[in-house]
Amino acid sequence: MRHQRGGNLPTVGVVGAGVIGSCVSLFLAQCGVRVHCVDRGRPGGLTTDASFARLSAYQQPTYRRFELSHAGIIEHAHFAGLFDSAPWWHPTGSLAWAGADGRCGVSTRSFVEEAERLRSWGYRVIWHDAAKVSRELEPAIPFSPAQTPVAHLTEEGWIDGPLMVSSVLDAAKSIGEVTLSNAGVQEIELRGRQVTALRLDDGERLEVDAVVNAAGPQAPAVAATLGSPMVSGIADRSSLVLDLAGDSDPLRHVLRGAELHARSAGxxxxxxxxEQVDAVLTGEAESDLGRDNVENLLDRAYRTIPALKAFTIERKRIGTxxxxxxxxxxxxxxxxVSGYYEAFANSGVILAPLIGRALATQITTxxxxxxxxDCSPDRLRVAA
Structure with missing residues (x-):
């Protein structure tokens, strides 16, 4: 790593203790780097906690994006193998099917075309009729008609994000000099165009040789404190997520139905x-959590999985x-800017171990x- 102070260990500030920030911290610690991980919230308690957290390469519009997502899923299996146990990793596989219009969710491409394109790219897709799925794979789903084609996406699964973050940060602290600060970033300090410190909103100042901006939805605001804001090419997406609690475990797989996505949450x-409910969200959290949207989502859940009628709402959140x-x-x-790195993404849960390993390699070598x-932060600084 180029940015070192004297003979001491190089020090990197990681802004964000979500799933990406925790993976970056672990891989840096493995490389012998001192890490200050900073987050204003509980580690894994903000965007990571509200994520649907599915491991999937389905419905990617280009091969390049499919390639990254697929590599991310494979990396999760390797990553889980680094631990004696990985209770956050659930490689259950997914089941997907279309509605009467032949489409799944809000995709413009037909469901069969989408699944066959994935298979042509090397993704494992097994076709079943619904009667077999109800009989052998997922008895909780009352398909109609019984001949409905169902795609079994065997490589997919889901992640318990908060549990993963907690386990990964514990591992990072056990192998290296890793500290956690519960504060926001007020400024990334520079000397010339070289990163020198993180100034936190609680008054603390952390001298660092480099900074990784893994702040999720706050990444653009953190970048702006550097004096190099993201000026183009930023998008956002909101999703209403309900956690339902009951006395049974009705699901064995991640479900990507015509009008509902569902998975176990423990x-x-x-x-x-x-997707249909998310399409009508306004971006105003208070109104988006209103009764109409929640009831719309519950109606779709009950139609897809009738056993959920016996469940109650445990949590409702808008993930952005x-x-x-x-x-x-x-x-x-x-x-x-020498010493400044970014690590934020769409589908960050899928890419977290992949990005963590890659950034630690880039920072240290x-x-x-x-x-x-082709993922450089430079492209977000070019005015549209």
């Missing part, structure tokens, strides 16, 4: 969302993601992994 818990509009992550070094060569 014993006696099910997490649900809907901010990400580069081209769908690729912003992952790597900003060329105009200067090598840019081939999968991230």
């Amino acid at each position: 014993p006696g818990r099910v997490r649900v969302r809907s 993601a901010v990400f580069p509009a081209d769908g690729l992550p912003s992952a790597g070094a900003l060329s105009t 200067g090598e840019i992994p081939s999968l991230l060569r």
Whole structure:
């Protein structure tokens, strides 16, 4: 790593203790880097906690984005193998099917075309008729008609984001010098165009050799404190997520139904969302959590999984993601500021271990992994 102070260990400030920030911290610690991880909230308690957290490469509009997502899923399996146990990782597989119009969710491409395109790209897709799925794979779903084609996406699954963050940060602290600060970032300090410190909103100042901006929805605001704001190509997306609690575990797989996405969220818990409900959200959290949207989502849940009528709402949240509009992550070094790196993405849960390993490699060796060569933060600084 180039940015070192004397003979001491190099020090990196990681802004954000979500799923990406925690993975960056762990891989840096493995490389012998001192890490200050900073987050104004509980680690894994903000965007990571509200995410649907599905591991999937389905419905990606280009091969490039599919390639990254698929590599992210594969990386999760390798990452879980680094631990004696990985109770956050659930490689259950997914089941997907279309509605009467032949489409799944709000996609403009037909469901069969979408699934067959995935298979042509090397994704494992197994076709079943609904009668077999109800009989052998997912008895909780009353398909109609029984001949409905169902795609079994065997490589997919889901992640318990908060549990993953907690486990990963514990591992990072056990192998290296990793500290956690519960505060927001007021400013990234520079000397010339070199990162020198993080100034926190609680008055603390942390001297660092480099900074990784993994602040999720706050990443653009953190970048602005650097004096190099993101000026183009930023998008956002909101999703209404309900956690339902009951006395049973009705689901064995992640479901991507015509009008509902659902997965287990642990014993006696099910997490649900809907693309159709998300499409009418306004971006105002208070109104989006209103009765109409919640009842709309519940109606779709009950039609898809009748057993959920016996469940109660445990939590309801709006998850908001901010990400580069081209769908690729912003992952790597900003060329105009020495020691500043970004790590934020659409589908951050899927890409977190992949980005964490890649950034630790780039920071410590200067090598840019081939999968991230077109993901530079520089592209977000070009005025539209």
